[in-house]
Amino acid sequence: MxxxxxxxxxxxxxxxxxxxxxxxxxxxxxxxxxxxxxxxxxxxxxxxxxxxxxxxxxxxxxxxxxxxxxxxxxxxxxxxxxxxxxxxxxxxxxxxxxxxxxxxxxxxxxxxxxxxxxxxxxxxxxxxxxxxxxxxxxxxxxxxxxxxxxxxxxxxxxxxxxxxxxxxADDIHIDPTRARPGDVVLLSGTIGDHGMAIMSVREGLEFETIIESDSAALNGMVASLLKFAPHVHVLRDPTRGGLASSLNEIAAQSKVGILIEDRKLPVLPDVQSACELLGMDPVYVPNEGKLVAIVDPSVADAVLATLRAHEYGKNAAIIGTVTGQHIGMLAAKTVVGGTRIIPMQIGEQIPRIC
Amino acid sequence: MKYLDEFRDGETAQRLAREIRQTATRTWSIMEVCGGQTHSIVRNGLDQLLEGAVEMIHGPGCPVCVTPLELIDKALAIASQPGVIFCSFGDMLRVPGSDKDLFRIKAEGGDIRVVYSPLDALQIARQNSERQVVFFGIGFETTAPANAMAVHQAKQQGIANFSMLVSHVLVPPAIEAIMSSPTCRVQAFLAAGHVCSVMGYWQYYPLVERYRVPIVITGFEPLDLLEGIRRAVHLLEAGTPQVDNAYERAVCFEGNQPAQKLLSEVFEVADRKWRGIGEIPRSGWRLSDPYREFDAEQRFSVANITTKESPLCHSGEVLQGNLKPNECPGFGKECTPRHPLGATMVSTEGACAAYYNYGRFVAVESIH
CATH class of the missing domain: 3.30.1330.10 (PurM-like, N-terminal domain)
Structure with a gap:
């Protein structure tokens, strides 16, 4: 089936x-x-x-x-x-x-x-x-x-x-403490698909199209990235709490700042519409088939090409960089050129009243 | 995404911001009334683009924030009663009452359901005719038509087990209250586009006449907001206060007349308490006599509730624009979204939560 x-x-x-x-x-x-x-x-x-x-x-x-x-x-x-x-x-x-x-x-x-x-x-x-x-x-x-x-x-x-x-393998060292200033942050595809898929069926919300979960096994994709080790510093699958929680955790554990750009985040139009409708931010919505890779800048383009060549990585993108500023925090350049901090969520994201 | 991307274009935003900065000969204080606008301004960093030209003062237009504590305590009391299904929009669940919130009641076994429309609550009432189903009907003029429709249908269809806990508030009396305050610093208002799409904007002419402030009807996307601010600054510089509609694609002068007709049938204007501000005469709606039987306050005996606000919370001054959220002594210390002392820290539309969530407890320059 x-x-x-x-x-x-x-x-x-x-x-x-x-x-x-x-x-x-x-x-x-x-x-x-x-x-x-x-x-x-x-x-x-x-x-x-x-x-x-x-x-x-x-x-x-x-x-x-x-x-x-x-x-x-x-x-x-x-x-x-x-x-x-x-x-x-x-x-x-x-x-x-x-x-x-x-x-x-x-x-x-x-x-x-x-x-x-x-x-x-x-x-x-x-x-x-x-x-x-x-x-x-x-x-x-x-x-x-x-x-x-x-x-x-x-x-x-x-x-x-x-x-x-x-x-x-003994020569592989990938963990959330290894992000360094200057590293590049990559995302393997669109965010928010799983959470909005669940929400649309659980809450009985009727959208014009069916949003599908991205649930997928990423071990094949990771295997193809290991050829870049030791330049692959951190890998994370942004599940509960979404991209924002994963990047906040990495920033805290590696004692670095992370700066992403809102306009570079890949989001499916249907997911974006559903989020707009409910007043939710896709950076907090769970994923089940995406990974974040934090890599040395020397391999960033090659890692991007490798991700994009994989069936679950077609929409992969470079979304930001690791910095020595604002240690422990995730910040984003907004679409209009401002800056915002993206904190951890407290509980689950709840839809807004209006 | 169509109808949104056009209003989030970075270059146009920069151009509008430049024009505003060049036009302003001094720093103007402009209040956005609506919490949705506060959220958009802070999320996109629009205020940063306008530094020196415009100071945005965040108004009382977050319905979650201004819902009085007594009413939240009443909601908690009703939701705790056995047999009651209590329906609410999601963001009311975390608003603290005097000693707990709806999430706690749910954890203690209360049947609390998040709905996306009051009509969903009505449907739940139809499906559970042996139980009492209560909807927490809060909000400004924006959410009122759907709430009115739910009560109207309940009466028409004889759904006797449905009732509504109503705490509707109105924008024009709030503007009037702010302008009458002796400490008022507001020089122009951005009126909330969604409220005006229901009510029109004819009510604002007497306010402009009386208080000599420009009022610009404004949308919610970054470019909508910048355009609203641009028009307000031009009116301020010219010294010609007027009502101006910068949200033509959604708002007309008369508003949505069928909605207004329904509102005037189901609701009647009443004095309302605003959390943190106090009572404002004729500033809200309650169910009118023919619909009073659906009033949850009448149906459940929840009178005589005594409330206690945290003495540390200055949300009233924040809501009136006298204090920036991060100037409050409790901000980010005793009071955080995790342990909110007042409602402005709870709702994502609340000014304090917006400041906290978008990192305004650190100097913005340090994150460039």
Missing amino acids: SKHEKPDFSQWSCPLPLRDYPTIVIGHGGGGKLSGELIEHIFVPAFRNTTLEVMADSSVLHRPAGRLAFSTDSYVVQPLFFPGGSIGDLAVHGTVNDLSMSGATPLYLSAGFILEEGFPLAQLAAIVDRMGAAARAAGVQIVTGDTKVVEKGHGDGCYINTSGIGVI
């Missing part, structure tokens, strides 16, 4: 029919026969790999040379299926991307599910199917997992936690 198609649950049939229940019941988390059926009929076929199929209490993994990267993230997005993705592929992409931002090659993921009693198995199967497809596309294996069931009313259908392990 293409990730843009709406799932059709009526067409789903379990490859090996589940016994009696079309929905999750408490027993599916009980460790007995029902749990076993869930693993055998839904998880294993979707994630299929030799490590998982051993069905041991823990997975035993081979470790290539290098340092390990380890990351975890939980996914509670509503709705579970949205334009451009689902909680399933998001749970894979998110953790793959977190590992990639350290310059790691992601290898293995775990998947923990918290399901609410009454959740339709057809939806679970569709989610798991997409997780499997996303993992295969990203070249990672889901090697261990767990399922718990909570009583009706105690969950929101389906929550997923994924943790991931990746490996970093």
Whole structure:
């Protein structure tokens, strides 16, 4: 199924029919026969790999040379299926991307599910199917997992936690403390797509066009940037809190200032319109398939060309520079030639009254 | 993006700013009334382009900011009642009452929903006929027609479980109150374009007559604002105060008459308290007699609320233009968007939040 198609649950049939229940019941988390059926009929076929199929209490993994990267993230997005993705592929992409931002090659993921009693198995199967497809596309294996069931009313259908392990070559040193004055700030594409896609479906807002999430695994893109190491100083995927939070964090951790230009920020017209309508600023809207790269100026143009050659980097742009001024702060040149500071958000961005 | 990019062009902005600087023979004090305009001015750094020629004074036109504390406490009391679904625009959720905000009530189990239109709240009422659904109807003349429409439809369709907590305020009485103040420094006003698109601009002629101040109807994009300021400066230099419409693409003299007709049916003019400023006679709307049954203040017994404002907060002086946000002793110290002591720090349209968010607690020169 293409990730843009709406799932059709009526067409789903379990490859090996589940016994009696079309929905999750408490027993599916009980460790007995029902749990076993869930693993055998839904998880294993979707994630299929030799490590998982051993069905041991823990997975035993081979470790290539290098340092390990380890990351975890939980996914509670509503709705579970949205334009451009689902909680399933998001749970894979998110953790793959977190590992990639350290310059790691992601290898293995775990998947923990918290399901609410009454959740339709057809939806679970569709989610798991997409997780499997996303993992295969990203070249990672889901090697261990767990399922718990909570009583009706105690969950929101389906929550997923994924943790991931990746490996970093010994000569790669990419971390958020390494931005230096003079460095160039690049962005791999348009900002705000994911957040506005979710908002448009969650809040029942009807826009003229459908905004699609940018949810994507960026490990391939990062791999193509590693040839510029050690000139790639910082990588970050601007998810929650958007571009503004990522750049503020880097400015604080590297003890530098960052100056971007409003007019250079790539924003899709539909996303811009939706933000204008709701009084929101795309710099704070989450992304799930974009990265920020802070690089030595000597490689900036070559990094830009490499990003643009990648399927998820066609709209990549140089958006600013690192400076020794206004340490710890993110500032922007405004479109009319003024300057503004872009601070961290306090909570979630909320739409304005008028 | 069409209709926006044209009004954000950097070169035209520089040209307009240059003309304003060349025209001004002194520094003029101009007040933008509307919070949306404050936000745009500070976000784009327009005031920086005009330094020396124009000092922008930020007016009381942020509806979130001027909603009185008593009313917010009433909202909190109603929203806490079991069985109530309390609907509001998003930015009211973080406005502090005397001791908590709507976010806290939500976390404590209150059913609070962010809506984008009062008609959405009406829809929720239709779908939950066994529960009381209350909409927090605040704002200037801009948001009033949709609120009036919601109450009108509720009455027509007999949606008895819907009610509205109303705190509407009006721009012309606020301008009058500012001009009558003995400490007033305002020499010209930018009137809020969106308010005028509903109400027209005929009400401003008596104010210009009486107080001899130019009033320029102005839009919200950077070039709209610069054009409004340019016209105001020309009128000030010529010494010919007038009403001038610099937002012709959205505003006509009479305004939106069907909207005005509905407003005069559903609402009646009333005295209103403004947070930080105090009571201004005939400066707001409340539901008129035929619609009084939909007034949440009547439906829920929430009278006798005692409020306490932070003694550190000077938002009243900020709202009247007597104090710049960063001149307030609490600004950026005890009072931040994270721990706001007054509403001007909460709403993104509030002058204090705009100053804080766009970094006006550091000297702007140091970030070039």
